[in-house]
Amino acid sequence: MKRIVVGIDFSDNSINALEHAILIAKKANMSVTLVWVDHIDYSKEIFNIDPTHRLDAVAKRFNELLKNYEGCCNNIDFVVRKGKVYSEICDVANELKAYMIVAGTHGLSGFEEFWSGSNANRIVSASKVPVLTIRGGVDISQNLDRIVLPLNSTKVTREKIPIVAELAGYFNSEVHILGLQTSGHADIRYRIKAYAAQAEDYFKERNIKYVSVFIDSEQITDDTLKYAKKIKANMIAIMTEQETTTANLWMGPYASQMVNHSPFPVLSVTPKSAII
Numbered sequence: 312m313k314r315i316v317v318g319i320d321f322s323d324n325s326i327n328a329l330e331h332a333i334l335i336a337k338k339a340n341m342s343v344t345l346v347w348v349d350h351i352d353y354s355k356e357i358f359n360i361d362p363t364h365r366l367d368a369v370a371k372r373f374n375e376l377l378k379n380y381e382g383c384c385n386n387i388d389f390v391v392r393k394g395k396v397y398s399e400i401c402d403v404a405n406e407l408k409a410y411m412i413v414a415g416t417h418g419l420s421g422f423e424e425f426w427s428g429s430n431a432n433r434i435v436s437a438s439k440v441p442v443l444t445i446r447g448g449v450d451i452s453q454n455l456d457r458i459v460l461p462l463n464s465t466k467v468t469r470e471k472i473p474i475v476a477e478l479a480g481y482f483n484s485e486v487h488i489l490g491l492q493t494s495g496h497a498d499i500r501y502r503i504k505a506y507a508a509q510a511e512d513y514f515k516e517r518n519i520k521y522v523s524v525f526i527d528s529e530q531i532t533d534d535t536l537k538y539a540k541k542i543k544a545n546m547i548a549i550m551t552e553q554e555t556t557t558a559n560l561w562m563g564p565y566a567s568q569m570v571n572h573s574p575f576p577v578l579s580v581t582p583k584s585a586i587i
Contacts, residue, residue, distance in 0.1 A: 313410040324415030332413040336384035345389040397433035455482040467582035490525035
């Protein structure tokens with residue numbers, strides 16, 4: 312049975328992420344595994360108690376969570392690990408051959424995002440499986456009614472199409488294929504339209520609803536978010552490696568920008584060529 316791994320620190324953000332994971336697990340008949348990582352600087356404000364009793368407190372909180380969400384999906388269990396938060400969560404996902412990881416994030420802004428790598432960003436960078444990151448405050452009751460699928464001129468941009476189609480099938484979603492035209496060169500523009508046509512064929516074969524839109528873009532993060540806001544999207548699906556524009560060079564890696572700034576859940580997929 313497929314399994315979703317959720318990083319938990321018992322904050323509101325991580326509980327919000329858990330509830331998104333449960334929503335997907337319920338629709339797709341999957342199980343959920345919660346992961347808490349014991350780290351020297353971790354959860355100080357949450358566990359302001361004698362360190363010798365911390366693991367007992369963690370077990371108690373997990374048992375309360377499992378009781379609260381009992382029957383919400385096929386099965387929920389938990390794992391406690393020790394080490395670096397992002398690497399332990401990714402290791403658990405690899406060991407369980409997870410379908411995806413779900414993680415909450417506070418997001419970052421300004422100079423902070425250049426000097427402070429959040430655990431959510433580190434999970435996205437290190438994970439071999441898709442990672443769904445969710446900013447605090449996102450309404451957990453939302454279905455995946457509309458998923459934005461940005462496409463660019465890179466070959467790997469199409470690798471996220473199968474998981475988007477699978478999720479869209481579970482939720483009867485409408486997929487918005489967003490062709491990001493970052494160049495005036497005819498061959499590049501043609502390639503993006505060809506990739507979009509391939510996505511359309513893939514969705515047609517699986518009876519997935521879709522809409523195709525093409526926009527000229529210099530800053531692909533901003534333009535993707537503007538479009539997502541316009542259609543009131545419920546998710547944006549991206550590749551962790553993305554086409555680079557001049558504007559994006561100054562803004563930092565595309566996946567980090569999306570994780571840090573998107574008010575919508577972001578599904579980040581690592582290209583097969585980057586998985587060792």
